[in-house]
Amino acid sequence: MEVETPEKPRGRNKYATASTMLASMTSILLGYDIGVMSGAAIFIKDDLKISDVQVEIIVGILDVYALIGSAAAGRTSDWIGRRYTIVFSAIIFFVGALLMGFATNYAFLMVGRFVAGIGVGYALMIAPVYTAELSPASTRGFLTSLPEIFINVGILLGYVSNYGFAKLPENLSWRMMLGFGAIPAVFLAVGVLAMPESPRWLVMQGRLGDARLVLNKTSDTKEEAECRLRDIKEAAGIPENYTEDVVEVPQRNRAGKGVWKELLWKPTPAVRRILIAGVGIHFFQQSSGIDSVVLYSPRIFKKAGIKGNDALLGATVAVGFTKTMFILVATFLLDRVGRRPLLLTSVAGMIVSLVGLGFGLTIIDHYHEERIVWAIVICIGSILAYVSFFSIGLGPISWVYSSEIFPLRLRAQGASMGVAMNRVTSGVIAMTFLSLYKAITIGGSFFLYAGFAAVAWVFFYTFFPETRGRTLEEMQTLFEKPVFRSRGTKEGRSHDEVQSSNVHEQR
Numbered sequence: 001m002e003v004e005t006p007e008k009p010r011g012r013n014k015y016a017t018a019s020t021m022l023a024s025m026t027s028i029l030l031g032y033d034i035g036v037m038s039g040a041a042i043f044i045k046d047d048l049k050i051s052d053v054q055v056e057i058i059v060g061i062l063d064v065y066a067l068i069g070s071a072a073a074g075r076t077s078d079w080i081g082r083r084y085t086i087v088f089s090a091i092i093f094f095v096g097a098l099l100m101g102f103a104t105n106y107a108f109l110m111v112g113r114f115v116a117g118i119g120v121g122y123a124l125m126i127a128p129v130y131t132a133e134l135s136p137a138s139t140r141g142f143l144t145s146l147p148e149i150f151i152n153v154g155i156l157l158g159y160v161s162n163y164g165f166a167k168l169p170e171n172l173s174w175r176m177m178l179g180f181g182a183i184p185a186v187f188l189a190v191g192v193l194a195m196p197e198s199p200r201w202l203v204m205q206g207r208l209g210d211a212r213l214v215l216n217k218t219s220d221t222k223e224e225a226e227c228r229l230r231d232i233k234e235a236a237g238i239p240e241n242y243t244e245d246v247v248e249v250p251q252r253n254r255a256g257k258g259v260w261k262e263l264l265w266k267p268t269p270a271v272r273r274i275l276i277a278g279v280g281i282h283f284f285q286q287s288s289g290i291d292s293v294v295l296y297s298p299r300i301f302k303k304a305g306i307k308g309n310d311a312l313l314g315a316t317v318a319v320g321f322t323k324t325m326f327i328l329v330a331t332f333l334l335d336r337v338g339r340r341p342l343l344l345t346s347v348a349g350m351i352v353s354l355v356g357l358g359f360g361l362t363i364i365d366h367y368h369e370e371r372i373v374w375a376i377v378i379c380i381g382s383i384l385a386y387v388s389f390f391s392i393g394l395g396p397i398s399w400v401y402s403s404e405i406f407p408l409r410l411r412a413q414g415a416s417m418g419v420a421m422n423r424v425t426s427g428v429i430a431m432t433f434l435s436l437y438k439a440i441t442i443g444g445s446f447f448l449y450a451g452f453a454a455v456a457w458v459f460f461y462t463f464f465p466e467t468r469g470r471t472l473e474e475m476q477t478l479f480e481k482p483v484f485r486s487r488g489t490k491e492g493r494s495h496d497e498v499q500s501s502n503v504h505e506q507r
Helices: 014-048 052-080 082-101 106-134 137-144 146-165 170-179 182-194 199-204 208-218 222-236 251-255 259-265 269-287 290-295 297-304 309-337 339-366 373-392 394-404 408-440 442-463 472-478 495-506
Strands: none
Touching: 014 052, 014 082, 014 106, 014 137, 014 146, 014 170, 014 182, 014 208, 014 290, 014 297, 014 309, 052 082, 052 106, 052 199, 052 290, 052 408, 082 106, 082 170, 082 182, 106 137, 106 146, 106 199, 106 394, 106 408, 137 146, 137 309, 137 394, 146 170, 146 309, 146 394, 199 208, 199 222, 199 408, 208 222, 222 408, 259 269, 259 408, 269 290, 269 394, 269 408, 269 442, 269 472, 290 297, 290 309, 290 373, 290 408, 297 309, 297 339, 297 373, 309 339, 309 373, 309 394, 339 373, 339 394, 339 442, 373 394, 394 408, 408 442
16 A cells, blocks of 8 residues: 655745745735825815716726736736836836826826836736746745735835825825835835846746756755756747757747737637636636725725724724735745635635625614614624635735746736736726715625625636646646546645655655
């Protein structure tokens, strides 16, 4: 009888961790904008004398503009490399933040939102892709969840900025809140230059020697580095016996030609399933209402019975702090528990929380002349529970999953489609929330989001295989199997594959 050898625990590669952490910090730009606009919108409305519809547009339009950046980022990153694309995103956001900070009217502010949105789109697409391509399989879940951590850090910084600048005169407070976002963009643009280029991009350019140097630094052993290089060469169509430092790669592979045909027009069954999974998880991440809770938390808390700007902004800081703490918990579980268990637990908790929030707000709305303390407690508790469950699963796993499942040649454009769906859905949610809750009540809005979350749970359960412990080059094979057949011993591997992997690790 064969006895399965336990998998040896592995330490995290410090060089890979430092590099991916620096790249992931670009996500602070989006997080800061989300957090800061939740409070700045209060002062913008009063200072510029705009309507609720205009508030919805100015809050949510950045997500629509981000589509341009995310759509262009795939081709840009194939052209100039992942690292310089990150620098480019920080520069664009820097310009946008300055324009918003110096905006004199609504139209000027919209121009700043347009520029900043393009920078956010670039950052959202490239940070997870770069991280997935640099990370070893053993810690890829932890490292590719870092962008979500920094989105939450940015949200928290935005909330703190709201609280700190709220005491300034009305016409200055919101400008300082928005303009302050230019400061982290400068440090990111400079700091990213110290990072290595993605080894997978280097191989696509035929720079095998440079790729080998990066892999030696980001792998635990030289043998692991050589194994990773061999897999990447195979995926890029480079024969294994090519050992020169520089080789000629077909222009079709290098420039990404034919990618859209392979993704959209004539995909294989596995690629079609990967595309549906990568785009679908981003749709459900946003359609379950996270941006409504984060962007409009002051209004929700006000509706729940909390009065005064200081109290409202202080309550939003608590939301940001809770969200950040739970995303930290998730990062340490992704490579231990796996993607599927965390994802299904997360969405189930979100469903219960959204139903609780909808129920509490409906009670408060019905008895608006009375102060129903228990209903207020339910609302506050449900909001904190909702962001907690979101942060331990659906939040980070959306970025982890969509950045790791696409084949090498399709990864940049495939990931950009996922980000595009993320931003479109986010923009629709952000720009319709106020109108939606006026049409079907605020409680009804959250019941609707709960319905989306319920559909999401069924979708994830029936469609998503476990990817923990798999190399990026194995993903296409994994998606060729039905989801329940792919859930075998150890991250979906068969017993024979596990035995083979353990023998290889022991060697």
